[in-house]
């Protein structure tokens with residue numbers, strides 16, 4: 296697959312997720328095997344770009360090629376201007392958001408709400424492609440609602456407008472995230488156009504990625520929610536696609552090191568106060584991954600309470616240093632936890648691991 300000068304045989308792509316795929320998370324996923332990662336969507340209304348949120352979304356410093364900026368909006372001239380401005384700021388691919396079900400961006404139909412208005416879609420795509428001399432791609436859904444799956448029409452419009460790649464989420468706009476993704480329409484879209492197509496929706500591991508690729512004939516896969524708390528999914532999927540075998544999933548000290556590196560990057564990017572706050576949701580996702588039943592890390596007895604209390608403290612910590620100390624202490628409890636209760640260490644409140652390793656006061660559990 297090739298988008299402009301950027302080529303991979305079977306690209307694995309991190310899906311744009313507002314509030315999740317900030318620069319630290321994109322860099323992390325790319326270091327673990329994601330080939331492409333678009334920014335969280337940026338509104339095309341430049342009068343809002345002075346906000347801290349937009350400024351952070353527009354920040355791509357230190358990001359490896361290709362730097363992909365996703366723009367959202369419903370007005371062709373504004374979208375063209377936003378694309379031009381982002382190209383001037385260093386974007387190397389512009390991605391247009393027609394995949395997000397949010398009703399409105401800046402009080403206008405935007406995202407997947409546009410799919411209903413095919414002439415407007417064509418106008419926006421043509422305007423953006425004309426505005427920049429870098430590749431433009433489109434993120435879309437399979438249609439407006441299950442009775443109006445116009446994904447093939449939109450894909451053809453996109454190709455005719457000069458769009459160089461499509462990512463298709465296998466749900467309609469009104470499906471939101473309900474029900475399983477369907478891949479039949481993605482297959483029909485892939486068959487209808489010559490530009491590269493990425494399949495997206497409910498891909499959670501190597502076997503699902505392989506099945507979706509086979510079913511749709513897509514050129515690559517885009518993974519979103521399954522990367523939350525699980526950024527090493529990209530190397531696992533890459534290994535499975537290359538060998539047909541599953542890598543042992545990341546565990547123990549490696550996970551701790553990845554998580555700590557991630558937190559440090561969040562702190563550097565957002566600063567102390569916001570960094571600790573943004574880290575909380577990632578900590579929850581990492582915990583879900585670390586304690587998922589298939590890993591046999593079922594906690595029993597007093598260990599349950601120590602783990603829970605450390606996790607609560609991690610979530611309410613307000614300083615980066617205490618959040619980091621708590622993460623390390625939490626890992627001491629869960630790393631290589633024996634799977635049977637008899638083998639689990641008896642940890643009482645008095646032996647709270649953090650009391651032994653830090654001078655910092657332990658934040659009280661709320």
Ligand SMILES: Cc1cc2nc3c(=O)[nH]c(=O)nc-3n(C[C@H](O)[C@H](O)[C@H](O)COP(=O)(O)O)c2cc1C
Nearest residue numbers: 310311312313336394395434464496497518519520
């Ligand atoms: C929290 C969240 C935020 C999202 N934000 C965006 C976005 O900014 N732009 C976009 O095109 N899609 C957005 N999406 C949709 C995802 O890119 C993706 O299409 C969807 O999650 C399905 O893929 P998955 O099953 O692998 O998660 C978002 C999804 C989630 C869960």
